[in-house]
Amino acid sequence: MNKKQMQSEQTKKRVADAARSLFALKGYKATSIEDIVAATGSSKGNIYYHFKSKEGLFLYLLDEWDREWEENWEKKQWQYQTMKEKLFGIAEQLALEDLNHPLTRAADEFFHLEEKSNEVEERIKVIYQNHFQFFETFIQRGIDQGEFKPVNAKYLAIALESLFVGLNQMSRTASSEDVGKIYQSAVQAFLYGMAKESD
Amino acid sequence: MNKKQMQSEQTKKRVADAARSLFALKGYKATSIEDIVAATGSSKGNIYYHFKSKEGLFLYLLDEWDREWEENWEKKQWQYQTMKEKLFGIAEQLALEDLNHPLTRAADEFFHLEEKSNEVEERIKVIYQNHFQFFETFIQRGIDQGEFKPVNAKYLAIALESLFVGLNQMSRTASSEDVGKIYQSAVQAFLYGMAKESD
């Protein structure tokens, strides 16, 4: 790789890192390009040279995040035996992430912005669909291995993703000790039900 | 009531109705006061005379909505016998609402905006806390009547609210026939669990 290419990559990373921190601190909308300029020393034009737009910059950060998540999970999942344990493991990882990952808040805001370009709307759909897919294969595996009831994996995958999306949001009003408990209670209920006798 | 007061109330209602439609159509941010002016024939000044601010106008609509929801549920809940049935009933009403109520999308956007005044932040917290309270008493009643396991009602109430909040969001990417099924699957799992043997 060239000296120039390396420098270019460095500045791109520098911008991305600063942007992530700022988005985390102030939210998506409230973070202006000007802010990022001030934080990096790069110019506006340069940011637009490396990233197509503010939206594009944010999507870049989201992609990075998703990649990291999957890597982490791949490493971690082998410490659990059963699918049930794995589900609790997922819950734990998500709970920690909701509390700690810098982009959760901003991502939430970003997903709910109404003035999104169609391209962005598509990208978000793809992100969700990947999550659905992840849970669907997960549930299906649990069924095949005899751990789960023969439920409709497709619908339940969406329900599960919904649960975690909702928990993510609620976790912001709760105290941080409670967050773990809430996640656990939710998964507990999802696995074993809150009703007394199962029919 | 005066003729003047009646007129005043009428215009307030006219503005509220138009605003609701516009927010539903274009979202919160994308609906400008100018839009509402154009739709009502009222002036900017008049809108600010009746409502403290754009936020205030939206909160007014949210309050109306919550009132209506509770009224509807009060009427409807008597048609169900057990708490389990009632929970399915709640899910059904929420699913229908997510599909049909004009403000669901805009409310989502509004809740996730980062540039909220502290006052608004407080109001939103109160709204959520009311929902938690609702579910907590609901679950507690189920426990007392022997229908539910002796779970931690507080945590599970938050989990339930989370589930419905998440479902609400997911329901937008799904086809409208699926939405009902997804809600049902979710409640089914929450009540009876997806795991095969309960411990």
Place this chain on the structure above:
DNA sequence: TATGATACAGAATGAACGTTCAGTATAAAA
């Protein structure tokens, strides 16, 4: 009828921000 409050009008304000673009510096390629 005179007075005061309420309801309404709409121009003016003022700030915020994403994006573009014409131009410059740097380093790789020829």
Place this chain on the structure above:
DNA sequence: TTTTATACTGAACGTTCATTCTGTATCATA
């Protein structure tokens, strides 16, 4: 060394909007 592509600069542009403010009309009240 000359040429060319890449990396970078920052001023200027254009647009959007919520809110305020001064003034006026309308109706209730005294």
